[in-house]
Amino acid sequence: MHTYNPRNVLITGGAGFIGCHFVRHLLRTDRHVRIVNLDLLTYAGSLDNLNDLPDPERHQVVQGTICDRPLVDRLLREHDIDTIIHFAAESHVDRSITGPAAFIETNVIGTFTLLEAARDFWLRQQAWDTGQCRFHHVSTDEVYGTLDTDEPAFCETTPYAPNSPYAASKAASDHFVRAYHSTYGLSTVTTHCSNNYGPYQHHEKLIPTVIRSCLQNQPIPVYGDGSNMRDWLYVEDHCVAIDLVLRRGRTGDTYNIGGDNCWNNLGVVHLICEVLAELTGHSASGFTRLIHFVTDRPGHDWRYAVDTTKLRNELGWSPTETFKTGIRKTAAWYLTQYT
Structure with missing residues (x-):
């Protein structure tokens, strides 16, 4: 199988949760790569994630x-970009329900802008073949x-059936x-990941919310009866x-990435409470008493x-992490942020 070797990489959304982990991974594992990190630095991205x-x-x-097409064009040209790894996206389902327009703008128009810029620079100006450039699109299982x-379980040939504005925009x-x-003939690969977790995740997501609520003695919100099930993927396994x-996938193909850790939401909350109890010396029951069931969100996938x-x-x-080992690493990191 042909191995693709990136040289000058544009990472979009590289100051966000998954993106910052991938920046670290790539710098650590490939000493020849140079990275340009394009990020709008909205609420979900922070330079603190790149310390x-x-x-x-x-x-x-x-x-x-x-x-911003002129900006993207300039970056590709000035840095001789041969690889785009596209993380940048509006990704919070609740936000897509209350304000879907931003999801269309970033996830659809933004991806189109990157594709057009890559097509122009790689295929028209440089006349590169598929072995000289690659566009890696990071997507979600929610499509x-x-x-x-x-x-x-979902496989790569499962028909698309998005149920939220977020999922529809990614589809x-x-x-x-x-x-x-x-x-x-643009050289592309697409990956669909399950729910990620780990250090640096934005506080609005489930696992950081549960950890923060426990440590601050605040109610732990759980949608519906907590029975909705997700597959959980530790972020470094994802990277x-x-x-x-990116390097060995077939061009034009798609690959699903999951953690083989299917848990319902209430089980996730209880596991976090148990792990935090182990790490802090408090009782798990002191945390689980904070569980507070709230009205389910519209269109909540089962x-x-x-x-x-x-x-x-x-x-x-x-994957190298089980859910318990990954949650333990995650909780330990958040403890350093809140104590």
Whole structure:
């Protein structure tokens, strides 16, 4: 199998949760790569997420939007960018319900802008072939919709059925990536990940919310009866998988990345309470008494589960963290932030 070797990489959204972890991963594992990090630095991205980088002189941050075509064109040209790894996205489902327009702008128009800029620079100006450039689109399992209890996990050929404005916007961006490969021959790969967790995640997400609520003795909000199920993927396992797909994935193809850790939301909350009790010396019951059930959100998908067979068989990837070991690492990191 051909191995692709990135040189000058544009990472979009690299000051956000998953992006900052991937920046660290790439600097740590490939000493030849140089990174330009394009991030708007909205509420979900922070320069604080990029402190203490390994080999920081190979990384620079540019504040700006992926919808700014002249800016994207300039960055590709000035830095001779051969690789785009596209993390930048509005990603919080609740926000997409109250304000969907931002999701269309960033996730759809932004992805289209990047694709057009890449097509112009790589194919028209540079006349590079598929072995000389690559566009890696980071997507979500939510494009597939929801599963009943006994349905098989999502695989790469599962039909799209997005149920939230967020999922619909990501589905649209996926289709554009596919179309640019099919129509123009742009070298692309797409990955669909399950729910990520780990250090640096924004505080509005479930796991940081539970940890913060426990440590601050505040109610722990749980939607509905807490029975909705998700597959949980430790962020550093995700970064390893992205890197593998970038380098060894088949151009034009898609790969699902999951943690093989399916838990319902109430079980997640109880596990966090148990782990925090171990780490702090408090009783787990002192934390679980804070659980507070709240009205379920509209269109709340019942269950996600991801079949990683293709990624395992083709590229030899498997997650290294169990949910408990990953939660323990995550909780320990957040303890340093709140104490």
